[in-house]
Amino acid sequence: xxxxxxxxxxxxxxxxxxxxxxxxxxxxxxxxxxxxxxxxxxxxxxxxxxxxxxxxxxxxxxxxxxxxxxxxxxxxxxxxxxxxxxxxxxxxxxxxxxxxxxxxxxxxxxxxxxxxxxxxxxxxxxxxxxxxxxxxxxxxxxxxxxxxxxxxxxxxxxxxxxxxxxxxxxxxxxxxxxxxxxxxxxxxxxxxxxxxxxxxxxxxxxxxxxxxxxxxxxxxxxxxxxxxxxxxxxxxxxxxxxxxxxxxxxxxxxxxxxxxxxxxxxxxxxxxxxxxxxxxxxxxxxxxxxxxxxxxxxxxxxxxxxxxxxxxxxxxxxxxxxxxxxxxxxxxxxxxxxxxxxxxxxxxxxxxxxxxxxxxxxxxxxxxxxxxxxxxxxxxxxxxxxxxxxxxxxxxxxxxxxxxxxxxxxxxxxxxxxxxxxxxxxxxxxxxxxxxxxxxxxxxxxxxxxxxxxxxxxxxxxxxxxxxxxxxxxxxxxxxxxxxxxxxxxxxxxxxxxxxxxxxxxxxxxxxxxxxxxxxxxxxxxxxxxxxxxxxxxxxxxxxxxxxxxxxxxxxxxxxxxxxxxxxxxxxxxxxxxxxxxxxxxxxxxxxxxxxxxxxxxxxxxxxxxxxxxxxxxxxxxxxxxxxxxxxxxxxxxxxxxxxxxxxxxxxxxxxxxxxxxxxxxxxxxxxxxxxxxxxxxxxxxxxxxxxxxxxxxxxxxxxxxx
Amino acid sequence: xxxxxxxxxxxxxxxxxxxxxxxxxxxxxxxxxxxxxxxxxxxxxxxxxxxxxxxxxxxxxxxxxxxxxxxxxxxxxxxxxxxxxxxxxxxxxxxxxxxxxxxxxxxxxxxxxxxxxxxxxxxxxxxxxxxxxxxxxxxxxxxxxxxxxxxxxxxxxxxxxxxxxxxxxxxxxxxxxxxx
Numbered sequence: 001x002x003x004x005x006x007x008x009x010x011x012x013x014x015x016x017x018x019x020x021x022x023x024x025x026x027x028x029x030x031x032x033x034x035x036x037x038x039x040x041x042x043x044x045x046x047x048x049x050x051x052x053x054x055x056x057x058x059x060x061x062x063x064x065x066x067x068x069x070x071x072x073x074x075x076x077x078x079x080x081x082x083x084x085x086x087x088x089x090x091x092x093x094x095x096x097x098x099x100x101x102x103x104x105x106x107x108x109x110x111x112x113x114x115x116x117x118x119x120x121x122x123x124x125x126x127x128x129x130x131x132x133x134x135x136x137x138x139x140x141x142x143x144x145x146x147x148x149x150x151x152x153x154x155x156x157x158x159x160x161x162x163x164x165x166x167x168x169x170x171x172x173x174x175x176x177x178x179x180x181x182x183x184x185x186x187x188x189x190x191x192x193x194x195x196x197x198x199x200x201x202x203x204x205x206x207x208x209x210x211x212x213x214x215x216x217x218x219x220x221x222x223x224x225x226x227x228x229x230x231x232x233x234x235x236x237x238x239x240x241x242x243x244x245x246x247x248x249x250x251x252x253x254x255x256x257x258x259x260x261x262x263x264x265x266x267x268x269x270x271x272x273x274x275x276x277x278x279x280x281x282x283x284x285x286x287x288x289x290x291x292x293x294x295x296x297x298x299x300x301x302x303x304x305x306x307x308x309x310x311x312x313x314x315x316x317x318x319x320x321x322x323x324x325x326x327x328x329x330x331x332x333x334x335x336x337x338x339x340x341x342x343x344x345x346x347x348x349x350x351x352x353x354x355x356x357x358x359x360x361x362x363x364x365x366x367x368x369x370x371x372x373x374x375x376x377x378x379x380x381x382x383x384x385x386x387x388x389x390x391x392x393x394x395x396x397x398x399x400x401x402x403x404x405x406x407x408x409x410x411x412x413x414x415x416x417x418x419x420x421x422x423x424x425x426x427x428x429x430x431x432x433x434x435x436x437x438x439x440x441x442x443x444x445x446x447x448x449x450x451x452x453x454x455x456x457x458x459x460x461x462x463x464x465x466x467x468x469x470x471x472x473x474x475x476x477x478x479x480x481x482x483x484x485x486x487x488x489x490x491x492x493x494x495x496x497x498x499x500x501x502x503x504x505x506x507x508x509x510x511x512x513x514x515x516x517x518x519x520x521x522x523x524x525x526x527x528x529x530x531x532x533x534x535x536x537x538x539x540x541x542x543x544x545x546x547x548x549x550x551x552x553x554x555x556x557x558x559x560x561x562x563x564x565x566x567x568x569x570x571x572x573x574x575x576x577x578x579x580x581x582x583x584x585x586x587x588x589x590x591x592x593x594x595x596x597x598x599x600x601x602x603x604x605x606x607x608x609x610x611x612x613x614x615x616x617x618x619x620x621x622x623x624x625x626x627x628x629x630x631x632x633x634x635x636x637x638x639x640x641x642x643x644x645x646x647x648x649x650x651x652x653x654x655x656x657x658x659x660x661x662x663x664x665x666x667x668x669x670x671x672x673x674x675x676x677x678x679x680x681x682x683x684x685x686x687x688x689x690x691x692x693x694x695x696x697x698x699x700x701x702x703x704x705x706x707x
Numbered sequence: 708x709x710x711x712x713x714x715x716x717x718x719x720x721x722x723x724x725x726x727x728x729x730x731x732x733x734x735x736x737x738x739x740x741x742x743x744x745x746x747x748x749x750x751x752x753x754x755x756x757x758x759x760x761x762x763x764x765x766x767x768x769x770x771x772x773x774x775x776x777x778x779x780x781x782x783x784x785x786x787x788x789x790x791x792x793x794x795x796x797x798x799x800x801x802x803x804x805x806x807x808x809x810x811x812x813x814x815x816x817x818x819x820x821x822x823x824x825x826x827x828x829x830x831x832x833x834x835x836x837x838x839x840x841x842x843x844x845x846x847x848x849x850x851x852x853x854x855x856x857x858x859x860x861x862x863x864x865x866x867x868x869x870x871x872x873x874x875x876x877x878x879x880x881x882x883x884x885x886x887x
Binding site: 011012013015047048050052057059060061062063065066067192193196197198199200203204219220221222224225602603616617620630640658659660661662 | 717718720721722723724726727728730731733748749750751752753754824825828829830831833836837838839840841
């Protein structure tokens with residue numbers, strides 16, 4: 001009865017009357033390979049089938065991946081444009097919606113200049129769309145105010161990598177090599193819950209005897225199986241990293257030849273870390289001396305090690321410093337640019353890597369070119385067909401755009417594929433900003449919390465209704481395939497952007513008929529930049545199971561392992577980080593004696609706009625909760641499941657408790673996937689990293705009040 | 708079918724992808740037939756998957772007065788046959804693992820059938836296919852034997868042994884469900 005699609009011993013169940021369309025998951029940076037089952041007659045999506053032949057994930061999927069297809073034809077989809085009338089969003093035609101956008105954008109720009117309209121992008125989109133959002137803002141609208149939600153997600157990693165290694169690619173090695181690694185040092189990443197399909201590589205390596213060191217204030221499912229769990233105080237990563245560097249140098253674990261040939265600042269580094277003895281480090285971080293020593297010994301003695309980190313270390317005011325210091329650990333051991341070793345950050349959003357390379361950042365143009373570099377402006381202008389003088393100057397970061405709204409500099413905004421009303425810090429400031437805007441347009445396929453503030457909501461398509469490419473957390477460019485025609489009157493983002501640009505009188509710069517035409521232009525725009533995609537074609541991606549950037553020409557094999565010969569810095573040498581430890585932006589006080597830290601649960605993705613609507617995922621975790629240590633709970637006389645009030649210097653919220661020993665006694669953890677009164681980001685602070693402008697979601701002060 | 712389901716509890720990360728995937732099987736009517744439990748959330752995040760053991764001499768089938776629970780040639784214990792099931796729910800009480808469930812709306816019993824439409828062709832059941840941490844695997848009998856031997860040796864080397872007082876730290880790490 002069944003037929004099989006066979007590929008070298010790998011079989012898939014292929015039911016009669018169905019076709020399998022090969023694509024990738026729409027959620028996190030793992031971009032797990034999968035087949036979507038489609039009924040041949042009706043064209044309806046009926047389910048999912050694992051993709052056993054995808055080398056990164058081998059058919060593995062997390063619960064979000066398994067249920068991802070359920071959002072495609074979900075009953076909550078917005079299928080017609082919505083316009084706010086008398087405070088209510090009501091259905092309208094595309095013409096009405098576009099007329100209104102044209103009228104208001106033109107009016108605002110006439111009154112207050114081109115920069116009065118801002119663009120807020122996202123990176124859960126294809127490379128083509130991300131690229132086009134940058135062009136739309138700068139050419140279509142002519143505004144300098146553009147930034148994106150990757151600012152909340154990846155920018156510190158980017159800043160740290162650029163400062164230390166010269167080029168920002170999230171992983172210096174391909175994932176399947178992890179199987180041969182001897183030691184994993186994972187800091188601030190709840191890998192098992194946030195990137196579950198990575199765990200198979202850790203287990204495979206562990207079966208061969210690899211060691212695992214995890215630095216995290218919580219005993220996450222990843223930390224639970226670690227050989228050493230460094231349960232540090234939130235916000236003390238740079239102290240811990242300096243302490244590790246101290247032991248690595250003192251015990252002679254440094255690869256002297258590698259460091260002298262390929263790194264700068266070694267002598268200065270030795271002076272900086274001199275005082276970070278295990279005792280001093282322990283005093284700053286709260287981690288036991290023995291654990292620090294044991295971790296450094298394991299790391300120092302491993303022939304092949306990988307240093308990995310994620311938002312736990314990046315979403316801090318010292319995020320860039322943390323990334324640089326942890327990267328320095330790998331450099332001292334001479335691990336970058338070699339087989340099965342290196343440094344990597346776990347990309348949070350689906351296209352967090354590709355999305356930050358192509359001009360959605362306030363100061364960047366496609367291919368990682370800087371807006372402040374006249375040659376870069378000239379090149380990109382020539383690709384876009386505009387005069388270099390027309391290119392807007394750099395704008396401000398995502399959170400700072402809301403300061404500009406407050407000051408009246410930004411009066412209109414177009415939010416694309418993002419939900420900052422849940423995901424930004426210090427939410428009351430954000431909500432006030434949205435209310436203050438004269439005109440807000442949101443493109444989305446569900447009515448997100450942000451869309452509820454909008455004057456016009458445009459129905460966009462899901463990831464399954466258009467072709468394109470994304471770049472996964474390894475730096476591998478992969479293909480997303482169209483599974484079905486857009487539902488209702490929804491339109492792909494690139495079409496929406498082109499239509500608005502046309503209304504703004506810039507239609508000649510957006511002549512696209514399909515996503516592949518955008519990819520061709522985007523290849524050219526990235527040519528010669530640090531993130532060079534010029535040699536990558538859709539055809540090659542299909543043939544080669546993805547292509548790693550940089551890939552400067554069609555005959556170039558791509559770059560799975562970065563920095564084998566030299567680094568991306570001007571002199572080709574890595575810059576070892578010499579950084580003093582500093583406190584987090586906000587630390588506990590008498591009035592607010594605890595740390596609050598936020599993060600994900602395995603069942604939800606970012607602001608939960610998609611996953612909260614999927615029955616299975618919602619049932620597993622319908623509301624946020626506060627994880628509290630039993631010792632802290634008894635101090636406040638709180639019981640498991642009781643409602644408590646969490647108060648930070650900015651706001652308060654009421655949540656249920658979950659009492660567990662798997663967290664520090666001075667720290668409370670709350671997941672951030674919910675909006676409005678359930679949004680923990682009401683409490684988080686607006687301290688920003690001075691370099692990356694990333695907010696400090698992971699540390700703020702807190703008090704608990706019993707209800 | 709020459710393969711077995713093999714569970715390694717310690718690897719479970721509690722993501723419940725196995726449950727979500729179980730709902731995806733063609734005839735499962737979007738209801739999962741496997742479960743994931745915390746050992747004790749107040750102590751640790753250790754979770755474990757609970758699947759049907761596909762017993763050689765299954766209690767559920769034994770206690771069924773209507774003989775409605777069939778066992779395939781490969782040893783897979785199926786859900787009760789609708790035409791025979793009398794809805795007495797003996798199977799739900801008889802199973803020591805709490806696997807068979809009774810659907811009161813549909814008036815029928817359902818349980819894990821090891822994704823029989825997949826596993827009879829040696830394709831991994833959905834739960835084992837997707838399990839991101841390899842806590843559930845669909846592997847050859849010989850491979851299972853090797854893994855068990857290796858883990859026993861590793862436990863001896865690492866001195867892992869359950870003791871009174873640290874019962875929360877200990878969960879059984881391995882067992883195979885096999886149907887030879």
